[in-house]
Amino acid sequence: MAKKIGILGGTFDPVHIGHLRSAIEVLEDCELDEVRLIPGAVPPHRATPMVGAQQRLDMVRLAVEGVAGLSVDDRELRREGPSWSIDTLVSLREELPSQAQLYFILGQDAFAGLPGWHRWQEVLLHCHLLVLQRPDMPAALPDALQQLLQQRQVAHHSGLQGPGGQIALLEQPPLPVSATAIRGALAEQRNIRFLVPDAVRDYIQQHGLYGAIHSI
Ligand code: ATP
Numbered sequence: 199m200a201k202k203i204g205i206l207g208g209t210f211d212p213v214h215i216g217h218l219r220s221a222i223e224v225l226e227d228c229e230l231d232e233v234r235l236i237p238g239a240v241p242p243h244r245a246t247p248m249v250g251a252q253q254r255l256d257m258v259r260l261a262v263e264g265v266a267g268l269s270v271d272d273r274e275l276r277r278e279g280p281s282w283s284i285d286t287l288v289s290l291r292e293e294l295p296s297q298a299q300l301y302f303i304l305g306q307d308a309f310a311g312l313p314g315w316h317r318w319q320e321v322l323l324h325c326h327l328l329v330l331q332r333p334d335m336p337a338a339l340p341d342a343l344q345q346l347l348q349q350r351q352v353a354h355h356s357g358l359q360g361p362g363g364q365i366a367l368l369e370q371p372p373l374p375v376s377a378t379a380i381r382g383a384l385a386e387q388r389n390i391r392f393l394v395p396d397a398v399r400d401y402i403q404q405h406g407l408y409g410a411i412h413s414i
Contacts, residue, residue, distance in 0.1 A: 200297040200361070204233035204328070205271070205290070207283060207304075209377070210254050211247040212402060213261045214394045216375040218268070223370060224303055224328065225267045228355050233303070234271040235262060238281035248381060249407050251275045260397040282316040287324035300325035300362055305372075306332050313342045322346075325362040328355060330370040384408035 206221050213235070221233040237254050247254060255272055262268040273289055274281040290300065302325040309329045312318050321327070347365060352358055355366035375393055383390050385408060390399055402410050
């Protein structure tokens with residue numbers, strides 16, 4: 199059987215339970231062999247992270263330690279320059295057996311911005327897209343994506359066939375947690391317990407990240 203691998207990119211500044219629960223639910227719903235969390239170095243589409251690459255990577259490593267099916271892939275941090283998804287996909291493909299199924303996991307908001315990505319039309323050559331649908335997100339999509347959905351969408355994720363090239367939507371309400379809110383809470387010395395794994399919280403405190411005071 200061909201391996202089924204999910205990839206979840208992000209800045210993870212810091213990683214939190216929203217990312218982790220989402221990864222586990224996709225792993226189970228789509229019966230994947232693994233989901234790799236891939237922290238980005240220089241995010242092309244957003245502001246520079248508050249915390250450096252190595253510490254964001256350390257936190258993701260701590261978060262997935264001992265969690266069956268979740269792992270960390272640090273290739274974007276080993277590369278110079280912006281973390282273009284297309285480069286990540288090409289380099290994954292160079293390593294994986296050609297029949298491996300790659301599921302690129304992205305939220306509906308990220309999917310809506312796909313036509314702005316570097317070499318976006320090549321993305322589906324390397325993977326399937328698994329778009330997590332949010333009940334609160336507007337349904338409107340640019341024409342280019344509506345066309346793409348007409349050509350590539352399968353009715354259910356279980357219908358994704360082959361190494362890549364298709365799109366499935368997966369209903370997944372997100373937990374109301376964001377890295378932005380966690381950074382804000384830490385700057386105000388609020389307790390972030392249960393929003394991130396305890397090991398990540400300890401790391402943030404030990405290193406005084408995001409304005410956290412050591413003793414909280
Ligand atoms: P920020 O608040 O700094 O923008 P974030 O919390 O959205 O960060 P990212 O690192 O930007 O986190 O997100 C990485 C991926 O995780 C994205 O695909 C994003 O849609 C998804 N994600 C973020 N928060 C949640 C959540 N609460 N539930 C499910 N998925 C999430």
